[in-house]
Amino acid sequence: MKKLMMILGIASLFCLGLLSASFTPAAKADEWNEKTIVTFTEPVEVPGRVLPPGRYVFRLLDSPGNRNIAQIFNEDMTELYATVLAVSDFRPRPSDEATITLVRNGSAPRFVKEWFYPGKLHGHEFIYPEERGVELARVTRQPVRTMPSETNGHATNGHAKASTETEAAEPSDRAEAMTMEPSDEADAMATEGSLEDIDGKLAQARETTPPADSQAVDTEEGATDQLPQTASSLPLLGLLGIGAVGVGLALRFASKRAA
Structure with a gap:
């Protein structure tokens, strides 16, 4: 027995x-x-394009050498909408949920400023084309990370050195933080351009601050419902x-x- x-x-x-x-x-x-499923109920701007309302997948490029290249797909990951360059961001306290910060842009669609995966202090601040970033900073009175416009805010060819705007900014005190559900599975997808080209673009990023005469625009705080697991x-x-x-x-x- x-x-x-x-x-x-x-x-x-x-x-x-x-x-x-x-x-x-x-x-x-x-x-x-850091694959995350996101639901937008209204148009939302990301570097290079405006996403219509719908469900999307945010994830990092599968690169051990650079952890600040974000990819945005449709829900079933059959179409790549954008490959976005970013810089490391930091928050004082982690969250149990994925967080995407949206900044209100007057009557135009809100734009994605940063993305944090649940449980992590370090996230990703999106980089916008310089001309567009300057306009966003002026309207919202929030610093916006930019790079020269010829790179279009995503992975293309070109190299430049880093520079920083010295003009002081008084950012808006609130931005909308949307909490999202991280995905429970990972998929390998092809990307545009070489990693060497992408690494060169990150050196171009700089923080653009709004001019002193900018008018503040109200923002909101909110959270989305949790999405079901799909594995x-x-x-x-x-x-x-x-x-x-x-x-x-x-x-x-x-x-x-x-x-």
Whole structure:
């Protein structure tokens, strides 16, 4: 009887090990590219384009050398809308949810300023084309990260050195922070341009501050509802089946030994 209990215990541990193996890789991949599912109920501006209302995927380019290149896809990741350069951002306290900060731009669509993955202090501040960034800073009275307009705010060719605007700014005291649900799976996708070209563009980024005579624009604070998990459970069911077979074989072996 003791041998039977020991065999059952080993079989149970085996099943638990299979369950752990089924969850761990997806979690690690999710943290690596910070994939986040976002729902916008109104048009929202990102560098280079305005996204219509809908559901999108924000994720980082799969590059170990540069963790500040964001990609924006449609929900099923069959279309890449933008490859956006960013710079590292920081917040004093982490959040349990992904956060995307939207800044109100008068009567125009709000624009994405920064994106933080849940549990992390460091996030990503989006870089806008210089001409557009200056206009956004003037209207919103918030510093906006910019680079020369010929780069269009996304991954293209060209190199320049970093520079910083010295004019002081008095940023608006509120920006809308939308909390989003991180995705539970990761997908490898092709990108435009080489990593060397992209790294060169990040050196062009600088912070553009609004002129002193800018008028403040009200912003709002809010949060979106949490979105449902979308991962398939088929791999997990397969592993449970394998575990059940293992338990059955163990019981059969134990019954023969007892006989």
